[in-house]
Amino acid sequence: MAGRYFEALVLCFCLISISYGLDEESLQNVEYYIPPETGMNISQLLEWYGYPFENHVVQTTDGYLLGLHRVPYGVQNTSTDPNKPVALVVHGMMSQSTDFVNNEPENSLGLLLADRGYDVWLLNCRGNTHSKRHVTLDPKKNKTKFWDFSWHEMGIYDVPETINYILNQTKQEKLFYIGHSQGTTAFFVMASMMPEYNQKIRHMTAFGPAAFMSHNEDIKYRTIARFQKEVELLALTLDIHQFMSHTPIPLYLVKHYCLEGMETYDLCVGIYYLLAGYSPTELNMTLLPVHVSNSPSGFSVKEGFHYLQGFTNGGYFRQYDYGSIVNRIKYGSPTPPEYNLTNIVCPVSLHYARKDQCVDFQDVEILLGKLPNAKGRIVPSEYFSHLDFLWGNHVRSELYDYVLEEILNY
Numbered sequence: 001m002a003g004r005y006f007e008a009l010v011l012c013f014c015l016i017s018i019s020y021g022l023d024e025e026s027l028q029n030v031e032y033y034i035p036p037e038t039g040m041n042i043s044q045l046l047e048w049y050g051y052p053f054e055n056h057v058v059q060t061t062d063g064y065l066l067g068l069h070r071v072p073y074g075v076q077n078t079s080t081d082p083n084k085p086v087a088l089v090v091h092g093m094m095s096q097s098t099d100f101v102n103n104e105p106e107n108s109l110g111l112l113l114a115d116r117g118y119d120v121w122l123l124n125c126r127g128n129t130h131s132k133r134h135v136t137l138d139p140k141k142n143k144t145k146f147w148d149f150s151w152h153e154m155g156i157y158d159v160p161e162t163i164n165y166i167l168n169q170t171k172q173e174k175l176f177y178i179g180h181s182q183g184t185t186a187f188f189v190m191a192s193m194m195p196e197y198n199q200k201i202r203h204m205t206a207f208g209p210a211a212f213m214s215h216n217e218d219i220k221y222r223t224i225a226r227f228q229k230e231v232e233l234l235a236l237t238l239d240i241h242q243f244m245s246h247t248p249i250p251l252y253l254v255k256h257y258c259l260e261g262m263e264t265y266d267l268c269v270g271i272y273y274l275l276a277g278y279s280p281t282e283l284n285m286t287l288l289p290v291h292v293s294n295s296p297s298g299f300s301v302k303e304g305f306h307y308l309q310g311f312t313n314g315g316y317f318r319q320y321d322y323g324s325i326v327n328r329i330k331y332g333s334p335t336p337p338e339y340n341l342t343n344i345v346c347p348v349s350l351h352y353a354r355k356d357q358c359v360d361f362q363d364v365e366i367l368l369g370k371l372p373n374a375k376g377r378i379v380p381s382e383y384f385s386h387l388d389f390l391w392g393n394h395v396r397s398e399l400y401d402y403v404l405e406e407i408l409n410y
């Protein structure tokens with residue numbers, strides 16, 4: 001445990017020394033390799049790679065305007081057959097649609113699906129870069145109301161209403177669902193609270209499925225979880241309702257300190273491991289400028305706290321805990337209701353990793369035991385962490401090739 005605190009201390013030290021060292025001039029006259037896709041957003045990336053892009057907007061019944069991005073066909077398969085299979089892909093916390101297309105076409109799930117003849121839809125859940133809009137609320141002027149949501153609301157509004165929108169647009173009855181992290185949490189909320197949606201799912205694929213949290217020992221999250229009451233009060237006092245929204249700073253830092261050949265390169269790799277988990281065989285620093293061009297994409301404070309509650313609530317996957325007094329008013333009981341996983345009867349495949357620092361494999365195995373129609377598969381790579389489900393060097397051979405074969409059975 002002490003070792004882990006030491007890691008955190010080193011991390012703070014590194015961040016401070018980096019911010020002291022911001023020095024534009026030291027860069028001049030030196031050439032480092034920056035991939036051409038650096039700085040591109042999703043429509044620019046797709047155009048660059050030659051894929052079609054459609055921008056759709058889904059208005060939820062509680063007024064959020066969600067950016068829903070479609071890649072209707074691929075480069076290797078340009079079929080526009082109206083009966084082609086439909087795939088809905090949903091991102092994790094702080095992430096967005098772009099993160100499924102920015103790992104070069106041969107290693108990006110969104111583009112692999114399009115090239116295999118799927119009609120691909122990439123959702124952006126409320127609050128992220130592409131979905132920070134509402135019919136009456138302004139995310140800045142009406143902060144408190146706009147940001148009053150967690151992944152529970154994504155599960156009961158964003159995901160089901162997007163499914164209805166897509167099925168209506170494509171005139172189909174069912175779709176394939178693929179979620180990463182929070183994109184799986186929102187699915188489990190939907191399929192347990194609104195079981196009729198199970199009928200609209202051909203198959204659900206989960207990457208790093210996040211439901212139970214009590215086995216997570218990551219020092220960063222554990223520390224915040226331990227002080228969650230204090231942090232929540234602090235955020236409330238400072239009127240902070242969202243974290244980690246998109247800014248140019250990560251890309252700036254990566255371009256100035258993290259390119260191969262730079263003096264600070266090793267330090268960057270170390271910081272990446274501290275933030276995203278140790279994955280020496282999977283981290284690709286060459287593509288880091290592309291990956292951080294759109295990341296992180298923001299999340300609501302409540303979304304974060306809802307997960308943190310799972311660290312300390314004794315192993316429950318349940319609705320937001322407001323404290324016993326408010327819980328009684330909202331739910332009619334002092335503790336929040338659990339999500340009834342028995343209701344999730346559609347076929348589910350859980351893909352998880354032994355060393356995922358966000359989602360502990362023991363918690364996934366608890367989930368697996370509670371889902372009535374689920375299979376589990378551990379990614380074989382020894383080092384595979386949470387972001388490697390999107391960007392790992394071997395994500396194709398370790399995961400995507402298997403998944404693309406697997407879903408053909410449904």
Ligand SMILES: *[C@@H]1O[C@H](CO)[C@@H](O)[C@H](O)[C@H]1NC(C)=O
Nearest residue numbers: 040041042043044055069130
């Ligand atoms: C990407 O950026 C271009 C140029 O700023 C802009 O026109 C386009 O709307 C952006 N695409 C999306 C999906 O936001």
Ligand SMILES: *[C@@H]1O[C@H](CO)[C@@H](O)[C@H](O)[C@H]1NC(C)=O
Nearest residue numbers: 077079081084085116117118
């Ligand atoms: C292309 O996609 C269509 C629609 O999904 C499918 O029917 C067809 O078999 C695919 N063709 C190839 C060569 O994969």
Ligand SMILES: *[C@@H]1O[C@H](CO)[C@@H](O)[C@H](O)[C@H]1NC(C)=O
Nearest residue numbers: 136137138140141142143145
């Ligand atoms: C949003 O904020 C504006 C400016 O403060 C205010 O006029 C408006 O009534 C607020 N809207 C809602 C729905 O609360």
Ligand SMILES: *[C@@H]1O[C@H](CO)[C@@H](O)[C@H](O)[C@H]1NC(C)=O
Nearest residue numbers: 164165166167168169170171
């Ligand atoms: C389905 O789509 C049509 C247009 O294609 C639209 O008029 C209709 O309102 C949609 N229905 C639902 C339930 O969204």
Ligand SMILES: *[C@@H]1O[C@H](CO)[C@@H](O)[C@H](O)[C@H]1NC(C)=O
Nearest residue numbers: 103104283284285286287393
């Ligand atoms: C990182 O990605 C680049 C671009 O796809 C590739 O050329 C390189 O081999 C990758 N690095 C590793 C270590 O696999």
Ligand SMILES: *[C@@H]1O[C@H](CO)[C@@H](O)[C@H](O)[C@H]1NC(C)=O
Nearest residue numbers: 195338339340341342343344
């Ligand atoms: C959960 O759902 C199952 C099947 O739908 C039902 O039999 C069971 O009673 C539910 N459990 C609770 C605690 O509501």
